[in-house]
Amino acid sequence: MSQTQPQTVTQNQASVQPTPEPRVSSPAPSSESQTSATKHVLLVEDDVFLSSILKSRLEKEGMTVIHARDGQEAIDMLKTQKPDVILLDLILPKKSGFEVMEQIRQDPQLENAPIIIISNLGQPEDIEKGKNLGAVEYFIKAKTSIEDLVKNVMDFLANMGHKGVS
Numbered sequence: 001m002s003q004t005q006p007q008t009v010t011q012n013q014a015s016v017q018p019t020p021e022p023r024v025s026s027p028a029p030s031s032e033s034q035t036s037a038t039k040h041v042l043l044v045e046d047d048v049f050l051s052s053i054l055k056s057r058l059e060k061e062g063m064t065v066i067h068a069r070d071g072q073e074a075i076d077m078l079k080t081q082k083p084d085v086i087l088l089d090l091i092l093p094k095k096s097g098f099e100v101m102e103q104i105r106q107d108p109q110l111e112n113a114p115i116i117i118i119s120n121l122g123q124p125e126d127i128e129k130g131k132n133l134g135a136v137e138y139f140i141k142a143k144t145s146i147e148d149l150v151k152n153v154m155d156f157l158a159n160m161g162h163k164g165v166s
Contacts, residue, residue, distance in 0.1 A: 039063045039157045042083040044074040044100065045118070046092050050141070054087070057150045063157075071095025075103055078110055084157055088135075090119040090126070101133040114160065116153065118144070 041063050045051040055065045066081055068074035072094040074086075086104075090097030097117065104110045117130045122140040130138050137156065139149055 039085070040081070040083040041065045041153065042068065042074065042077060042081060042086045044068045044071065044086065044088045044092065044097070046070060046089065053146055054149070057146055058153065061150060061154055063153075069093070071097065071100045074100050078104065078107075078113075082109075083113070084160075085153065086113055086115045087153065088115050088117055090117060090121050090130070098129060098133065101130070101135070105134055114156070116156065118149065 039062075041058055043051055043055055043058070043065050045054065045067070046069050051067055051069075055067055058065045066077060066083070068077050070093040074088070074092075075095065088097045088100060092100070095103075097119065101115060104113055104115070114136045115134060116137040116139065117135045118139050118141055119126070119130075120141045121127075122143070127138050137152060139152070
């Protein structure tokens with residue numbers, strides 16, 4: 001009588017495929033890729049809730065975010081920090097976003113810093129003034145989701161290469 005016994009397979013008998021390692025993006029060993037791996041963002045936003053969410057989402061995407069709560073703090077930070085992009089609100093305490101942009105454009109070390117405006121000022125003249133002061137993008141908060149804003153920042157950084165502010 002041949003009864004069917006449940007088969008037990010030992011580890012030596014099984015054809016075990018190695019579990020693939022999780023994919024972790026790490027920069028290649030060259031110094032160029034190491035310096036360009038992490039993008040640095042200066043977030044200038046006085047709204048605590050919005051800045052917290054935005055900072056968290058950008059960091060989740062691998063970016064380093066420094067946060068200024070007013071225009072003067074942003075100017076002070078830019079004396080020592082050289083971000084790849086500046087996300088700038090326009091209605092700020094101490095110095096408006098427009099004043100910050102004017103001061104940045106007068107500084108030879110910062111004049112080429114890419115600035116993306118995030119504001120509730122959506123009048124055509126505000127948008128035009130922002131573009132004239134060198135904003136590379138202009139997003140109206142009420143019309144732009146956090147996800148869309150993060151995607152646009154990531155796309156901008158991916159397409160600009162690693163220029164940063166020298």
